[in-house]
Amino acid sequence: MKKLALLLLLAPLPGFAADEAHTIVQKGRAFHPGEVTINRGESLTFTNNDEFIHQIYSKSDGFNFDSDEKNPGENITETFTASGTFEVHCHIHPKMKLVVHVK
Amino acid sequence: MRLPFRALALYLGLAALASPALADALFDSGKLLATGGVSQVEGAGGGGLASWAMITGYGTRNGIGANLHYTAVPLPDYNLQTAGLAVGLYDRLELSYAWQGFDTQEVGGALGLGRGFVFHQNIFGAKLKILGDAVYDQDSPMPQIAVGLQHKENDRAAVIHAVGGRNSTGTDFYMAASKLFLAESLLVNATLRATKANQFGLLGFGGNKHNDYTVQFEGSAAYLFSRQLAAGVELRTRPSNLSVAHEGEAWDLFAAYFFNKNLSLTAAYADLGNIVIKNGQHGAYLSLQAGF
Amino acid sequence: MKRLVVVTLPLLLAIAAPASSAEDTLYQDMGGQPGIDRIADMSVDNYLADPRIKDIFSESNMERIRAELKDQFCVIADGPCRYTGHDMVATHKGLHLTNANFNALVEDLQAAMDSCNIPFATQNRFLARLAPMQHQVVTR
Numbered sequence A: 001m002k003k004l005a006l007l008l009l010l011a012p013l014p015g016f017a018a019d020e021a022h023t024i025v026q027k028g029r030a031f032h033p034g035e036v037t038i039n040r041g042e043s044l045t046f047t048n049n050d051e052f053i054h055q056i057y058s059k060s061d062g063f064n065f066d067s068d069e070k071n072p073g074e075n076i077t078e079t080f081t082a083s084g085t086f087e088v089h090c091h092i093h094p095k096m097k098l099v100v101h102v103k
Numbered sequence B: 001m002r003l004p005f006r007a008l009a010l011y012l013g014l015a016a017l018a019s020p021a022l023a024d025a026l027f028d029s030g031k032l033l034a035t036g037g038v039s040q041v042e043g044a045g046g047g048g049l050a051s052w053a054m055i056t057g058y059g060t061r062n063g064i065g066a067n068l069h070y071t072a073v074p075l076p077d078y079n080l081q082t083a084g085l086a087v088g089l090y091d092r093l094e095l096s097y098a099w100q101g102f103d104t105q106e107v108g109g110a111l112g113l114g115r116g117f118v119f120h121q122n123i124f125g126a127k128l129k130i131l132g133d134a135v136y137d138q139d140s141p142m143p144q145i146a147v148g149l150q151h152k153e154n155d156r157a158a159v160i161h162a163v164g165g166r167n168s169t170g171t172d173f174y175m176a177a178s179k180l181f182l183a184e185s186l187l188v189n190a191t192l193r194a195t196k197a198n199q200f201g202l203l204g205f206g207g208n209k210h211n212d213y214t215v216q217f218e219g220s221a222a223y224l225f226s227r228q229l230a231a232g233v234e235l236r237t238r239p240s241n242l243s244v245a246h247e248g249e250a251w252d253l254f255a256a257y258f259f260n261k262n263l264s265l266t267a268a269y270a271d272l273g274n275i276v277i278k279n280g281q282h283g284a285y286l287s288l289q290a291g292f
Numbered sequence C: 001m002k003r004l005v006v007v008t009l010p011l012l013l014a015i016a017a018p019a020s021s022a023e024d025t026l027y028q029d030m031g032g033q034p035g036i037d038r039i040a041d042m043s044v045d046n047y048l049a050d051p052r053i054k055d056i057f058s059e060s061n062m063e064r065i066r067a068e069l070k071d072q073f074c075v076i077a078d079g080p081c082r083y084t085g086h087d088m089v090a091t092h093k094g095l096h097l098t099n100a101n102f103n104a105l106v107e108d109l110q111a112a113m114d115s116c117n118i119p120f121a122t123q124n125r126f127l128a129r130l131a132p133m134q135h136q137v138v139t140r
Helices: A002-010 B005-018 B105-110 B157-162 C002-016 C032-049 C062-076 C088-095 C099-115 C120-137
Strands: A021-027 A030-032 A035-038 A043-048 A057-059 A064-066 A075-079 A084-089 A097-102 B064-074 B079-089 B093-103 B118-131 B144-154 B169-181 B186-195 B214-224 B229-236 B250-260 B263-271 B282-291
Touching: A021 A035, B214 C002, B229 C002, C032 C062, C032 C099, C062 C120, C088 C120, C099 C120
Parallel strands: A021 A043, A035 A097
Antiparallel strands: A021 A030, A043 A075, A057 A064, A057 A084, A084 A097, B064 B079, B064 B282, B079 B093, B093 B118, B118 B144, B144 B169, B169 B186, B186 B214, B214 B229, B229 B250, B250 B263, B263 B282
């Protein structure tokens, strides 16, 4: 009985409202995590915890953005208003890649 | 599995040397060509006659450089040779050892010492960079400044005393200021040296005329013709402590050619003036430095 | 003897005086924009082929770096450009560069200027303006 109660507590509860903004950390010239799944209308907050200046951009038919450059310690938030799978890059560091699945 | 500490350190050291990322290695040879100077006559990093504020070798502040040198100065009535080793540590401390041999040739005979009588000197040098950077501080009038000493030990104490010299060992202390005026392709150095040395110490230290430290000047000015070739002029004043021999300034006109970071050749016309009973001691100065 | 030294020193200084007239700028002496662009491109080619420093650029946007370098070289040479990049401290801090890295870059730039037939004295006038960047760019 106790085990079942514990399992129920640990399982994700459907219908429960998820956080409005998820955090992506820029560190070591990479996005952490490198892949994320969110719902349409939700936001990602990019935090520059790196020793380098970064920016974010994404280019696809349904959805685009191209941000300002942000210094270490700065944040930027982007709201994903379209569904689909998008790649986010940094124009200063071409090897940085974040895959965002928007449901 | 536990590696013995010493074995681990050795492995890391070898790995660093073997690494293609030479910039991170201890013997990085990272300085720009010619910026360590050459080996001056007493074994310190500098020009021919003058000690400069640069630390010898091509080690940057993260590394170590070292070199060997040999210099021959055949004069009309004497022959001077020097050979030595110098190490530059983290572009901060320079340690040098030089051996000097001064052959009096016929003059030895004339003085009753025996033809080809040779004085030898061991010179132990240390130099510490204290301020500035001659290469990078192009936006400032500030020179690179170093302080140093050269402890000299001559092996002919009896003869030195016979000619009026007080000591067969002595120490010179100096402060050098060097600046590269890169926009003008000009390198300039000025050094003040407190010394009692007679003929660089080859005739001992102090004398019957004068036995206190005096402050002498040595300066160099060189024009950079290319990355590999510098040419210029030097002047060095000396005390005149012995009544038996008047000693004046020495000067030279030199050209230094840097084949690469491992080899340089310096050729000069040097004038050492009067040495004991002979005037007009001027002739060729040839020096080879090999290192990294 | 002393007279010879007294004559040689001003002679050295005369040789050291810039050969170009007061009208010429360093920008012109380096071949204007085409000359500077060529030097910048060849320098970057040299950096990427230099085993001592090529890894420094492994994460970089090389097109962007080439363009910024051209602007920066132009500004440093007193050319009619504006450098719109970030300051040298911010852009190099994360790279933990050493003097050996910096000097390797200088040597590669010298090789590029040699290939573009820039006279040594002119190269040194340009390098004299770059040298103090060591204070901002080298952090290790």
